[in-house]
Amino acid sequence: MAKRKTPKAKPLNKSITKEQLEEVQGLIQKLRNLQTNVGDLETKKHSVLHAIAKTQEDFAEVNKMLEKIYGQVDIDINTGEIKEKENVEVNS
Secondary structure (H helix, E strand, O other), X not given: OOOOOOOOOOOOOOOOOHHHHHHXXXXXXXXXXXXHHHHHHHHHHHHXXXXXXXXXXXXXXXXXXXXXXXXXXXXXXXXXXXXXXXOOOOOO
16 A cells, blocks of 8 residues: 555544634634725715715805806905906807
8 A cells, every 4th residue: 555645634623722712713803894894985975975966066056046147257255256257169
């Protein structure tokens, strides 16, 4: 019979050591916490994106209202000063 080339495996223990178990449990808990954090961030991101869209809609409404009152003008957002828009040629 030929000799075995790989060493015989040690017999398996019935369980890992307490330290190994604690390390594995700690890492699994850390992963769960991080995954929960990702979920929380995604939820916040979703809410913020909706808030941005709503604010853009509100801005468009105010912009239309101001345009009806003042026409197409430039408004300095720092001072509220209204300036006539410069005529810009558009190549058709």
